Amino acid sequence: MMMSFPFDNSYVRLPERFFARRAPTPVAAPRLIQVNRTLAGELGLDPDWLAGPEGIAALAGNGIPPGADPVATAYAGHQFGQFVPQLGDGRAVLLGEVVGRDGRRRDIQLKGAGPTPFSRSGDGRAALGPVLREYLVSEAMAALGIPTTRALAAVATGEPVMRETPLPGAVLTRVAASHIRVGTFQFFAARGDVEALRALADHVVARHYPEAAQAQNPYRALLDGVIAAQAALVARWLLVGFVHGVMNTDNMSVAGETIDYGPCAFLDAYDPRTVYSSIDRAGRYAYGEQPRIALWNLTRLAETLLPLLADDETEAVAAAEAALAGYAPHFEAAYHGGLARKIGLGDLREGDAALAGDLLRRMAENQADFTRTFRALCEAAERPAGDGAVRDLFVDPTAYDDWAPRWRARLAEEARDPAETAAAMRAVNPAFIPRNHQVEAMIAAAVERADFAPFAALLAVLARPYADQPDQARFAEAPEGGGVGYRTFCGT
Template identity: 85%
Template sequence: MTAIPFDNSYARLPERFFALRTPTPVAAPSLIRLNHDLARSLGLDPDWLAGAEGVAALAGNRVPDGAAPLAAAYAGHQFGQFVPQLGDGRAILLGEVVDRAGRRCDIQLKGSGPTPFSRRGDGRAALGPVLREYLVSEAMAALGIPTTRALAAVATGEPVVRETLLPGAVLARVAASHIRVGTFQYFAVRGDVEGLRALADHVLARHYPEAADASRPYRALLEGVVARQADLVARWLLVGFVHGVMNTDNMSIAGETIDYGPCAFLDAYDPRTVYSSIDQHGRYAYGEQPRIALWNLTRLAETLLPLLAADETEAVAEAEAVLSGYAPRFEAAYHGGLARKLGLTEVREGDAALASDLLKRMAENQADFTLTFRALCDAAERPDDDTSVRDLFVDPTAYDGWGSRWRDRLVLEGRDAAATAAAMRRVNPAFIPRNHRVEAMIEAAVERNDFAPFEELLAVLSCPYDAQPSYARYAEAPEGGGVGYRTFCGT
């Protein structure tokens, strides 16, 4: 058995799908962190990965036996503007492994040097964005949200040039695949129907095997992607996650959260919240994410028209029928999730309005999103004490009328208060990657070479639903509710 048992299906696709490219070696690679549990789940030996040969492979200084390093080709709409060729400009897919559960996974090196798709970029990654993606992707996994994972972070021992000189790093990322909506767009814009068909067949076999045997497999493929994206975006909203750059080249066909660039989490609740410094018009605001997901899925449907039917009118009708299922799927996932956050298990008329009214009052009173729902867990357990929730509202009386109706609704559930609170705590995290904590972690690592805050924050976020009283400070909201916070793209 090789150190990494590769089985590279994407590399067996036609050559026009990618550019073969080995990573560019770095000066002095050193391991910052290895995800031992993930390594073991992939069937890899953590001790080998942490050793000299493993670190060399994770940094891109050594190509492991069996690897087929490549940079994937794709296109994409970036902030609504179509770019016919993007591709992996600073990432190289080492290859694929089949994990212990039988799932095929990509192992990709992000920040591993220039590729033919780099567009004059250096192909490198700075330490800060690598640590952000490592931490936030692992936090999302702990929250139960489909996501790419972080296998390792490696310091390169050499600087990268951004606004200033910054320490460089490489992220070893694991994904179900790195196939995107933009991958389909790459072939569609070139009129390459055979390429589209080969890609669709690959995705069917890899991600939607149940659809491969359907009477209309390409329609079933689109249905599968629509369903996964509707569920995924609903889960984002339920924990206050803002992706920040929902371009079509950042939407995974597998239904995972991918590309943690200018991402962030809500502090004070406001659906108009934008954190990304480059999203000047709020296209990817927190509350816009469901609409943008449908917009992206519509672009995917357009690429699949030649596969859906020979007649264009019939193909458009097929696509529209599938896309019409997005809204009800999203609404069911989102409102069902909100109901569970409020301790409701039986669907009753008025539940969606009850949840929407709470969110409206939270927005008007700058109530912290995560703290409010977590405080409701305590309130559910103590029917005579709403203090912890009221105190989160600028005008505490704005909560009272809603709180009374919520308690009346809980009575109809007929459950024990302790059982209700316990169920609520399983879906309302106590800890999220607070933006100010993430920034402090990055500053410590970049400015002082101090990785202790990174390690501690990662440990806290690995159990987001547990109370962890000794780490209560990590649950605290920032001063001012996080107003004015901005994130920046790592490129």
């Protein structure tokens, strides 16, 4: 295991207009809340060193580890549809990159590390609650098998941050394939800086889509790759009931990872119109709108790449449109195939998408809990006696009773042992998700009482989301009222 970070930084070798060099701002009294020992091992880091005085100083921003080259990266973005030509890392500092034991290159970033030239009068700090939310939800997403940034550590700063009221401060150490966003491309496109666009695109190809370098048109292949990755990612969000909450273009990673866990949440009662973010008053980023918004964001990326796709503008537009036309097939294959697996079907056949869609419609009409319904179906697939647990989740149980015979008839065509079918379903239908009311209770305990035991307990359960864990059944319970009226806040 490595003491300190074995940095191998590539982004800082790009032109200096890509970032601003800025060291983290030290904090008063750093105290370790959590270090992700498993992730540390994957990165080749010594978790005991990270938890020691030198490691905590590095994680808090009080000490610059050898080989770090701290920068705040520049980007722009559409925020709720409105273009802002300069955003950038206003409260985050990229320390550098490490190549893990698996050969993958990852960014090491301190979030809440103090003001930068992109802070726009902000304090550059993070409150404890949002740091714990991002740590917990990003690690839950990783355990669910969804591409995501990760949390290496959380450190309390010993300093308050001023929001509506004073709150305890914290720093999150975030690990990502990269922090390059659609908004990064938009930053240079808005300035007509084709040279920078080309340098950025070449960097992304080399780092994330190396196969594109061999294509006849590497930039078209890059666009195709990002589109396919995002289509698959959003489909996977929907399949576990995840609502990102703020799908601005500056919050879409070109690496195909989930990034920026601000006002995110998970569905309780199923309703595609669900909005949790307090600032999303028009429902732009509702659960069911996420596939459409992803395509909208990808269209903005395609616009930035037009100068690279072809010298002739008409040809460039045609290439972009052809690439974007591939989004729907990618998304539908991933989403409908995933839904079929959730109800126990293997090969997707004609009528399967309609069968699954009919279940979702009945769930929405009957306020059925998304996660509990699909998990209960696993038992129902194994033995008809399991129907009772499913139908009890519907306001009108006959809505399930009408659907179940058609489902069982389709299952019979699979010619698979019911126990095998149920096991396959349990592998894709989690028993545990970060329930919103439990996340809020965990945050309240930490913020109000400095009690981190609920955080640790919830984190441990969510590390095994597909296991039954009967002794932890309380973490699978839905909130009273189906979570209606729950709101999340950005925390910046």
